[in-house]
Amino acid sequence: MKFKGFLSVFLAVLILMGTAVPFAAAAEEEEDPFTLEDPNILAKAALLVDAKTGAVVYAKDEHKELYPASLTKIMTALLVLEAVDKGDLTLDQPITATQSAMSGLSAYGSTAGIKAGETMTVENLLYCMLVVSANEACNILAEAVAGSVDAFVDKMNAKAEELGCENTHFANANGLHDPQHYTSAWDLYLITKAAMEYPEFMTICDTAQVTIPATNMSEERTLYTTNYLLSNWRVIGYRNTEAHGIKTGSTDEAGYCLVSSAQRGSLSFISVILGAERVEVNGVGDVRSFSETTRMFNWGFKNFTYKTVLDENEFPKEVAVTLSKIDHVAVRPAEEVEVLMPNGLDPADLTRTVELTANPVEAPVSAGDVLGTLTLSYNDQVYATVDLLALNDVEASGFLTFLRDMQVFFSGTAVRIALVVLVVLIAALVLWKLTVGRRRYRYGRSVSGRGRSSYRGRRRR
16 A cells, blocks of 8 residues: 555656646747847947937947047037027127137048138038038137137037936047047937937038038038938938938048938937948948948838837726725826837737835825826836826825824824823822822721820829
8 A cells, every 4th residue: 555655646746747847848938929130230339219209229339438530510519509599699690710710620631611711600600510521610610609619628528418428528529539539329319319409400410412602712612411321422322311411420540420310101210320331342332331320220110110008098006095985096197108119019018017106095185196107118128107197086084084193193202202201100100109108097097197195194083
């Protein structure tokens, strides 16, 4: 019997082991419900961001400190447009180029041929700076804004800090190489996003060709953009009709750089490429800052779409309520949530995490009160966070509130100390009554009278 019992147990263990292995194997083979190909952008750093929501779609070494070359001019334009917005300058204000603005410029750098003593409006200087990347236009505008190029550079660094740039330091206003002049793809995105808030910025950056009127020292001049995505005038093969702006840059040290934007249907992206190369492919030159930007845009358009992940009429949770005859209140999302998601990811696959401001919450509660947040995520990627609002009013009970207030009152440290002191005093009084002040009576007479004698001598007969 013992042997049979042992055999039964042994067989049961074998069965369990046999069934456990396939389940374990199945768990190991489980994969994500979608896969997303890596575009493997050929550059030192790359970034693709959804222009509508700010969601990062693709990132490669986005915080790495790199040389930006003429992408620097985005910050220069931002400070000039801020000065215009503040009323310190106007777009039609004439500015005369000084000799100091021409100093320190490379003879091989980009130029619009502006000379010392030449007068041009702020707007036309911006066209020179952003369309053909004229280095002298940067210095002329810098002096107009801050009085000197050095003072303007200080403003550039202060603005970078204000925008949250953590890997940026500017040494000049134009981007000519300096070992202490660097930024990152992410910081350039922050700077570009701020500049895009000014309509004039994108109007100028998206210009393929512009004619600058004649000045006191020059006939009218026609400028053609350095951005091959916008025009075939300089080089053919890169034109992208979905692209808009923004700025090119290149030096031997920085490589080929480009900040751009593109739109297809409802999708809109901002891109940054730093440190790309120019290579020969089948005997044809390929400037990868342009070709890789287009490839990154196409990858984003192909693989992402906007999806509604939360409806404002959903009720994801009920929150417990105290101090009321009603013990709960329903909450709803503050708004409908639409986010950019990979095509293969279903909103139902998102993890919903609720964080309440209090649980339970105390009455009274008013409809619309924020009672917590709902976060939608997949793995470590957060797609949205939305406030949870009370759906209806919940009145407080006067009696329950009174009991709560009394409990709070008596739970206070000062009150507790006072109660302890009072108890000690009462105990001391009782103890005194039972000892020192005690009086016993017998036959209506005080026990303390027992010690006194009433004898007054022998009574005579």
